[in-house]
Amino acid sequence: MSTSPYQLPTYAPGSRRLHVVIETPKGSRNKLAYDPELGLYKLMGVLPEGSVFPYDFGFVPSTLGDDGDPLDVLLLMDAPTYPGVIIEARLIGVLEAEQPEDGQPQRNDRLLAVAAESRQHKHVRDIHDLTPQLLHEIEHFFSSYNQAKGQPFRILHRSGKKRAEELVHQATQRTGT
Template identity: 40%
Template sequence: MNLWNDIPTRASGLKTVHVIVEIPKGSWNKFEYDIEKGFFAFSGISSSSLPCPVDYGMIPQTVGGDDNPLDVLVIMDQPTFPGCIIECRPIAVLRMRDGKSRDDKILSVPSSNSQFKEMKDLKDIPPYFLDEITHFCQEYGKLEGRTAKVIDWEDAKNALRTIERAKDLYKQMLTIKSLFLLD
């Protein structure tokens, strides 16, 4: 099973998505899902003084502006593990540029966790927490030798639009791949 290709984007409704965790909250270890080979690989230890403040992962069957699966950040009270699939509700999007390409990150909460039922949109997130996530994402990119630039935070409506565009890019990618396989 290839988690990126075989797990649907949408979970139980139009406003929930599946998230595949790559880096657990509190970890300095970096894991990445290899979309071609279909497994998780350890890709190093972050040299940041900050551990990951959220579970960090991807939304299946999506392609972001950097030609990788769309990144997603999950607000959790406890860390999960690489490969964990969580049904989440997108509540905001962090607009970023990584070098010359877009590298947006969807901020979400687990839809089944009543602790986060009041978090439905950007306005519901404490500003200090947005600052912590923004700082982490900026520093994380810099430590990888990339120029990570934060543009702005946007609301849940724009997060859902971003996911739809990423789903469309995924479908276009599949179409292009199938055309080349026919020759």
């Protein structure tokens, strides 16, 4: 019997490297998500023409965010991977954000991480190591992606590695792992 990607360890054994399970690869217009009932990755939507995911997008296993799903991660790395690939990464920060759910504001943060094996981003240790232009483009992607679905998405704060680690800790506590 196989283990659900949701139930994999949050961290790589013997390290503080975060596990990230990829759902949607960099450059894809197709938003994919793991469906635990099917045990497969499912097409959840298609981005408008000209829009693509700027980096691989996935989740941190054995976490539960305020929205009831595993924590979302945008993973900076050198080339796209594939849905279902697990990658060791280091947290660099978080875009703390909210969007409405049933008319009420709901937190839906986006963790930012760098693949441990990345050559292109090996110098990035904290969100503040990213250029303001790149951060703006990442924020714009999330806002426009949600706007295309008719959902407002509001960035509350850009926070560094320490805050991201706190959010991961809280999210693992919610799952009891």
